[in-house]
Amino acid sequence: MSFAVTILGSGAAVPASNRYPSAQALQIDERVFLIDCAEGTQMQLRRYKIKIQQIKGVFISHLHGDHVFGLPGLLSSLNMLERTEPLDIFCPPYLKDWLAGQLKFFTPLGFPVHFHTLDNKMYDVIYEDKRFTVTCFPLKHRIPTFGFLFREKQKLLNIRKDMIDFYCIPLRDIPGIKEGADFNTEDGKLVPNAQLTLPPVKPRSYAFCTDSA
Ligand SMILES: [Zn+2]
Numbered sequence: 001m002s003f004a005v006t007i008l009g010s011g012a013a014v015p016a017s018n019r020y021p022s023a024q025a026l027q028i029d030e031r032v033f034l035i036d037c038a039e040g041t042q043m044q045l046r047r048y049k050i051k052i053q054q055i056k057g058v059f060i061s062h063l064h065g066d067h068v069f070g071l072p073g074l075l076s077s078l079n080m081l082e083r084t085e086p087l088d089i090f091c092p093p094y095l096k097d098w099l100a101g102q103l104k105f106f107t108p109l110g111f112p113v114h115f116h117t118l119d120n121k122m123y124d125v126i127y128e129d130k131r132f133t134v135t136c137f138p139l140k141h142r143i144p145t146f147g148f149l150f151r152e153k154q155k156l157l158n159i160r161k162d163m164i165d166f167y168c169i170p171l172r173d174i175p176g177i178k179e180g181a182d183f184n185t186e187d188g189k190l191v192p193n194a195q196l197t198l199p200p201v202k203p204r205s206y207a208f209c210t211d212s213a
Contacts, residue, residue, distance in 0.1 A: 086111060
C-alpha cells in the first residue's frame with residue numbers, strides 16, 4: 001500500500017527560476033491529497049505524472065498567495081475534465097469567499113466543493129477513513145495558519161502462512177487471530193497468538209508544517 005509524498009513546490013513568495021511555490025502531493029493508494037496549491041501546481045502534477053482526477057481532498061495551510069494562487073486554475077481544470085465527484089477543501093476562514101470571487105467568472109462547476117473551515121484554536125482530527133486520519137494544528141504566523149499530520153491507523157497483526165497450513169486454521173478464525181486471538185485446534189490444544197503472527201507493519205505518518213515562527 002503506497003504512502004508517498006511528492007514535493008511539487010517549496011519556494012517562497014518571491015518567484016524563483018528553479019523551484020515552484022508551496023504544494024505537495026500525498027499519495028495514499030490510488031488517492032491524491034494535495035497540501036497547498038500555489039501557482040504552477042498543475043504543471044508540477046503533470047511533470048510528476050500525478051493525475052489531478054485522483055485528487056480527493058485539498059488541505060490549505062493559509063491564505064498567503066504563495067500557498068493558494070493555483071487553486072482557481074485547478075478547479076477550472078477539474079471542471080474541464082468533467083469531474084462530478086465532490087471535492088473536499090480543508091482551509092482557514094475566508095478561502096471560500098476569496099474563491100467565490102474568482103469562480104463567478106467560470107463556467108459553473110459540475111461538481112460540489114465542500115469547504116471545511118478550520119478554527120485557529122483547533123488541534124483536532126479533521127478527516128478520517130479506514131486507512132488514516134488527518135489532524136490539524138495551529139501554527140504561529142501573521143495570519144491563521146495550520147499544519148497537517150497525516151497518520152496511518154494501526155495495522156493488524158500479520159498471520160503466518162506456514163502456521164495456517166500447519167494448524168489447518170479455517171478462514172473464519174483468521175480475522176480474530178489478526179486482532180490478537182489465540183487458536184484452539186480441533187484436538188483441544190491452545191496455540192498462543194504470538195506463535196501464529198508477526199508484528200504489523202509500522203504505521204507511517206507525514207506532517208506538513210510550514211510558515212511558522
Ligand atoms: Zn505565509
